[in-house]
Amino acid sequence: YHDRKSFGNFYGKYRSIDLNGSMAALNAAMALDALKGMIPEDLKSRVMAAMRRNVLEPYLKDAAGTGYRHFWFFGHSNWNPACHSQCVGAALRVLEDKTARAKFIEGAERAVPFFLNGYSKEGYCQEGLDYWNYGFSRYLRLAHTVREATSGKVDLFAHEQAEKCYFYAYGFQLTENVSPQFGDGMASAPSKLNLFL
DSSP states (O other), rough: OOTTTTTTTTTTTOOOHHHHHHHHHHHHHHHHTTTTTTTTTTHHHHHHHIIIIIIHHHHHHHHOSOOOOOTTTOSSTTHHHHHHHHHHHHHHOOOOEEEEEEHHHHHHHHOOOOOHHTTTTTTEEEEETHHHHHHHHHHHHHHHHHHHHHHTSSSSGGTTTHHHHHHHHHHOSBBTTBOOOOOOOOOOOOOOOOGGO
């Protein structure tokens, strides 16, 4: 969808990652992981080659500052945790090499503070509760995935802004499960995110 303007990905001019491409990689990685030993080797090789070409390698190039510069990589919007969570989640499911896995974790570790610092110092999400539900839940999924993969050695929950951002949605409610509607956000209730904390 996001390639329609220039069709640069379609024509192979560059490889950029968007929400849909990173989600496709995560879905493919979960399928490969769940169906280990049941997928024909040639199919597994084709899936891995496509995942490397379209998501894993472009992610690492951007992390190293040598590839296509994704606006979300060090951005403030909810694309940051969504794309990082999906790219890192895919890599951690299919890559066995510890150094390669660490590069993905390091990329997310450097990028996540930009997302959290996009909130006000009080943890206020300017996009409203719907965007908070989407973006912050992806941040929590990323933080949980990284914490599990590193046995707690890398803890994205420990960022000083994370707790303020977490409690924003609960303080933003007018009454239980009712919050103000503004912008293009709805008057949603906060997602039930406390299972991660």
